[in-house]
Amino acid sequence: MSQRMSSMWPGLPADSGLDLLGHEILAEKAAALGKAGEKARLALARLREIPREDEGREAALKVAAAAVHAYFIQRELCGFRRHESIIREYDIPRAVLVRMGAA
Numbered sequence: 001m002s003q004r005m006s007s008m009w010p011g012l013p014a015d016s017g018l019d020l021l022g023h024e025i026l027a028e029k030a031a032a033l034g035k036a037g038e039k040a041r042l043a044l045a046r047l048r049e050i051p052r053e054d055e056g057r058e059a060a061l062k063v064a065a066a067a068v069h070a071y072f073i074q075r076e077l078c079g080f081r082r083h084e085s086i087i088r089e090y091d092i093p094r095a096v097l098v099r100m101g102a103a
Helices: 003-008 020-049 057-077 084-089 094-100
Strands: none
Touching (some): 057 094
């Protein structure tokens, strides 16, 4: 760590390995993951509100599949490779998974 950084945090040893940029990147990844998860959750909730025979269901299914796909990609960028627990937790319908090519 540079002398400047150690002066910003007086109790922190110079060789602590504090990586401010790395910390900021992790924070951004976590924020993006949270936003993507919330978008997926909301899109799935909207999809559940639409009856199967409603003509707007196809559009809602497309939006939900795109939101879940984006969430899965963001999870993978954060190092989470398995999605089974999220599929259960979010109760992602098979129709969404099929649309994504994941079923």
